[in-house]
Amino acid sequence: MKKREWLRRLPMDLLMDIVGGLIYAVGLNCFANPNDIAPGGMSGVAVILNYLFEIPMGITIFCVNIPLLLLAWRFLGHEFTLHSLKTILVWSVLVDVVAPYLPAYAGDKILAALFGGVCIGIAVALVFLRGSTTGGTDIVSRLLQRRWPFMPIGKTMIAVDAVIVVASMVVFKNIETGLYALIAIYVSGSVIDTIMGGQNTGRMVLIVSDEHTAIAKGIMEKMGRGATLLNATGAYSGAERHVVLCAVRNNEYPRLRELIRQYDPKAFLITTNVNEVLGEGFASLNAKNLT
Numbered sequence: 001m002k003k004r005e006w007l008r009r010l011p012m013d014l015l016m017d018i019v020g021g022l023i024y025a026v027g028l029n030c031f032a033n034p035n036d037i038a039p040g041g042m043s044g045v046a047v048i049l050n051y052l053f054e055i056p057m058g059i060t061i062f063c064v065n066i067p068l069l070l071l072a073w074r075f076l077g078h079e080f081t082l083h084s085l086k087t088i089l090v091w092s093v094l095v096d097v098v099a100p101y102l103p104a105y106a107g108d109k110i111l112a113a114l115f116g117g118v119c120i121g122i123a124v125a126l127v128f129l130r131g132s133t134t135g136g137t138d139i140v141s142r143l144l145q146r147r148w149p150f151m152p153i154g155k156t157m158i159a160v161d162a163v164i165v166v167a168s169m170v171v172f173k174n175i176e177t178g179l180y181a182l183i184a185i186y187v188s189g190s191v192i193d194t195i196m197g198g199q200n201t202g203r204m205v206l207i208v209s210d211e212h213t214a215i216a217k218g219i220m221e222k223m224g225r226g227a228t229l230l231n232a233t234g235a236y237s238g239a240e241r242h243v244v245l246c247a248v249r250n251n252e253y254p255r256l257r258e259l260i261r262q263y264d265p266k267a268f269l270i271t272t273n274v275n276e277v278l279g280e281g282f283a284s285l286n287a288k289n290l291t
């Protein structure tokens with residue numbers, strides 16, 4: 001059954017690998033490499049080695065990932081490794097095949113870092129959405145976390161990228177090169193976060209009001225959103241009361257706030273941004289629908 005599911009997903013996975021690989025090739029060949037910007041991960045290693053030895057970046061990306069894939073096969077599981085190998089192979093081929101047909105941007109380096117970061121971020125996010133990885137930093141960070149479980153994977157990836165950025169400054173003998181690389185890394189990370197969680201982000205709202213019943217009913221009837229009544233006790237008064245809890249999309253929040261104002265202008269409102277909201281009215285918790 002698991003093999004059948006993998007085969008069913010394969011065509012769409014390959015399509016996302018190809019689309020992502022083309023966008024990645026644009027970011028690397030048009031913006032990053034011509035401007036000596038090493039945007040972290042295997043992309044940064046490829047840019048550095050291409051500068052030193054004129055080795056095609058696609059070949060570099062694939063070769064550098066080989067020992068990492070062997071370690072992943074041993075310690076991270078076969079499924080993870082096969083998914084990563086598929087993506088790395090497609091991307092490595094595309095980076096070198098399309099390179100002669102892509103123009104090199106030679107303008108403002110800040111723009112090169114920005115657009116390079118955007119392209120790389122979009123490409124990586126498309127692959128992540130299909131449950132695959134791009135190898136490189138992701139494998140290294142997972143292996144390090146396996147050895148030292150207390151290390152957060154996000155900070156581990158930042159540390160690995162920092163080493164590559166410092167190496168680029170030494171190789172290119174230019175501090176500004178590293179600063180541009182940091183811009184590209186930050187932009188690509190922001191783009192990945194936006195694409196990965198943007199559709200499922202929202203706001204969680206806690207409403208303390210004597211009109212809790214009317215507010216909850218209004219949320220359900222007028223906005224089509226669910227509401228939950230939580231039991232609470234006032235710390236000062238000791239009075240028992242209800243707190244309305246609900247989750248809405250960001251664009252629905254102004255309407256919710258106006259609805260609450262209409263029922264109780266004196267209501268106490270607590271709002272917080274949430275990275276992911278799953279369930280009825282939002283994306284399904286079913287993993288198949290999330291990929």
